[in-house]
Amino acid sequence: MTLLNPTWTALLYLAAAACFILALKGLNSPKTARRGNLIGAFGALLAVVTVFVSVKLDNIPWILGAIAVGSGVAAPVARRVQMTQMPQLVALFNGVGGGAAALVALLELSHADDPWVRLAIVFTLLVGAGSFAGSGVTFAKLQGLMTTRPVTFPGLPALMAVVLLAAAGAGTVVILNGSLVLALVLLILGLVAGVLLVLPVGGADVPIVISLLNAFTGLAVAASGLVLGNVLLVVAGTLVGASGTILTRAMAAAMGRSVAGIMFGAFKGGSTAGSTAVSERPVRSSSAEDVAVLLGYAQRVIIVPGYGLAVAQGQHTAAELALALEARGIEVDFAIHPVAGRMPGHMNVLLAEANVPYESLKEMSDINSEFRTTDVALVVGANDVVNPAAKTTSGSPIYGMPILEVADARQVVFLKRSMRPGFAGIENELLYEPQTTLLFGDAKDSLTKVLGAVKAL
Amino acid sequence: MDGMSLLTITVLAVFVGFEVVSKVSSTLHTPLMSGANAIHGIILVGAIIVAGQAADPLVLAVALLAVVLATINLVGGFVVTDRMLEMFRGRQRPPSNAGSGVPGSPGDSGAVETAHKERRQ
Numbered sequence: 182m183t184l185l186n187p188t189w190t191a192l193l194y195l196a197a198a199a200c201f202i203l204a205l206k207g208l209n210s211p212k213t214a215r216r217g218n219l220i221g222a223f224g225a226l227l228a229v230v231t232v233f234v235s236v237k238l239d240n241i242p243w244i245l246g247a248i249a250v251g252s253g254v255a256a257p258v259a260r261r262v263q264m265t266q267m268p269q270l271v272a273l274f275n276g277v278g279g280g281a282a283a284l285v286a287l288l289e290l291s292h293a294d295d296p297w298v299r300l301a302i303v304f305t306l307l308v309g310a311g312s313f314a315g316s317g318v319t320f321a322k323l324q325g326l327m328t329t330r331p332v333t334f335p336g337l338p339a340l341m342a343v344v345l346l347a348a349a350g351a352g353t354v355v356i357l358n359g360s361l362v363l364a365l366v367l368l369i370l371g372l373v374a375g376v377l378l379v380l381p382v383g384g385a386d387v388p389i390v391i392s393l394l395n396a397f398t399g400l401a402v403a404a405s406g407l408v409l410g411n412v413l414l415v416v417a418g419t420l421v422g423a424s425g426t427i428l429t430r431a432m433a434a435a436m437g438r439s440v441a442g443i444m445f446g447a448f449k450g451g452s453t454a455g456s457t458a459v460s461e462r463p464v465r466s467s468s469a470e471d472v473a474v475l476l477g478y479a480q481r482v483i484i485v486p487g488y489g490l491a492v493a494q495g496q497h498t499a500a501e502l503a504l505a506l507e508a509r510g511i512e513v514d515f516a517i518h519p520v521a522g523r524m525p526g527h528m529n530v531l532l533a534e535a536n537v538p539y540e541s542l543k544e545m546s547d548i549n550s551e552f553r554t555t556d557v558a559l560v561v562g563a564n565d566v567v568n569p570a571a572k573t574t575s576g577s578p579i580y581g582m583p584i585l586e587v588a589d590a591r592q593v594v595f596l597k598r599s600m601r602p603g604f605a606g607i608e609n610e611l612l613y614e615p616q617t618t619l620l621f622g623d624a625k626d627s628l629t630k631v632l633g634a635v636k637a638l
Numbered sequence: 639m640d641g642m643s644l645l646t647i648t649v650l651a652v653f654v655g656f657e658v659v660s661k662v663s664s665t666l667h668t669p670l671m672s673g674a675n676a677i678h679g680i681i682l683v684g685a686i687i688v689a690g691q692a693a694d695p696l697v698l699a700v701a702l703l704a705v706v707l708a709t710i711n712l713v714g715g716f717v718v719t720d721r722m723l724e725m726f727r728g729r730q731r732p733p734s735n736a737g738s739g740v741p742g743s744p745g746d747s748g749a750v751e752t753a754h755k756e757r758r759q
Contacts, residue, residue: 201677205658208670215723218673222716225680232683238690240698247689247702248682251709259717270718271672278678278711284704285684288697297641395675402678403651407644409684415644416651421678423655428662428671435664519664526667533725544664 190235194413200224201417211539264534265491268524269323272391275398276316282401283309289408290364296356301407303352309401310371312394318379322387331383341377386443388524389432396425435519437581466619472594473634479556481512488522489562495625496535502632516548516585518566549586558590562624568609593617596627669722676715682708
């Protein structure tokens with residue numbers, strides 16, 4: 182078979198790279214996002230076809246088989262996953278990408294004579310393996326396979342320093358003489374470093390780490406592009422590395438945290454450690470019928486959904502309740518905190534799944550001034566994102582995080598499972614305020630009862 | 639390609655990467671992260687090259703593992719992002735309303751925005 186000449190190959194890779202840029206650009210707006218993603222997928226397909234027709238390849242049946250296996254594993258999982266479990270799936274996909282980059286770099290070592298190329302290999306090995314292991318830990322935390330609380334032990338920073346120094350030493354030797362054994366050591370050190378990096382990150386910060394590891398994998402892919410002399414890998418990896426970095430910072434800013442604070446906070450004791458103690462203080466709890474009356478005779482209602490809603494799979498009921506209230510002439514909006522759910526932007530996905538039009542989903546900055554003119558703020562399964570401690574208690578782990586100002590509304594109704602504090606493990610003073618009413622129970626059950634009572638009004 | 643050209647491309651790609659996501663709304667943070675995640679699955683191209691040049695069975699086995707992992711990243715990433723974005727819909731308009739009936743098309747949602755504001759006043 183005649184191979185495609187280098188000019189055409191370069192042009193096709195350039196087209197694929199342009200597709201990736203358009204994909205990221207399209208993801209900026211809900212109107213163009215889906216098209217953008219499909220353009221990205223087309224670019225990927227173009228690139229994969231190009232590699233088959235432009236490079237002399239042996240073992241093609243094996244390669245096609247491996248691609249079939251990978252697709253056979255990934256597509257059904259991606260199609261069937263519950264939207265609530267999206268964050269861990271993204272973590273998993275990110276991890277395997279990092280692992281693939283590390284393996285490619287490892288295998289290229291025997292062909293690399295140039296010390297600069299070996300430097301790129303060392304970087305890919307370390308960062309790719311780190312991303313793989315770190316994503317694994319993130320997955321375990323989000324999937325509930327291990328505690329979501331920060332895991333620290335005395336000497337962790339020292340151990341991390343030792344691992345990184347050892348990696349620097351092994352890396353130097355690999356660059357000098359291309360030792361395969363030390364490259365394997367480097368791979369293992371990368372895995373250990375990834376685990377150590379993510380272990381001390383707790384609770385609500387875990388999703389930010391996914392974004393950071395995503396950027397890491399991007400950089401590892403870019404470096405492997407340098408190793409293989411493949412411009413497309415360089416461009417695609419760098420794009421993801423750069424955009425991932427910006428995205429990580431944007432997410433951290435939405436939580437009022439710095440990325441460094443998230444990664445190393447637990448070392449200094451400033452992380453989202455919190456407690457899981459249940460308070461004994463008195464609160465005003467109420468029945469579904471009372472809540473229905475509050476809602477049904479209001480002029481303006483803002484629903485604040487949180488992860489509890491998603492866990493209970495109550496999105497659809499919440500959407501129905503909004504429709505029922507709108508049918509009574511009540512103005513209803515959903516106020517979405519940037520980090521509501523388990524991952525920034527997660528709640529938007531969950532409500533979109535329940536067919537809530539994205540125009541009804543208001544961002545925090547747009548809706549915060551409207552709570553003052555709101556009769557009832559209905560908080561469903563959210564806690565930390567409405568906790569005034571973020572503004573008032575300087576010692577609190579969430580201090581500085583921008584919150585939804587539900588306390589400004591005339592009435593606040595919390596639908597809660599129990600008095601247990603939220604993901605970050607911090608007591609919410611708002612629960613004890615006089616304008617607050619609580620309705621205990623599973624978010625979906627409570628919403629169903631309230632919906633029934635509203636319809637009966 | 640020489641080192642200087644690669645460096646130039648890398649630096650320019652950094653700026654493009656910063657620029658394309660600098661104004662993204664928090665509404666789309668999850669799909670954007672997932673979409674960017676899919677893009678680095680393009681390491682599949684590297685894995686295919688390495689597997690296609692493997693002579694030793696052990697090298698081939700490791701390379702094929704890389705192909706499987708990279709495919710999971712690439713295919714899974716794009717499929718799951720598409721599934722998420724498929725659900726992002728604009729407000730449905732009654733069919734009697736003239737104009738584009740496709741939800742989410744630019745003209746449609748502009749009109750929706752106006753209708754929404756009118757309702758407020």
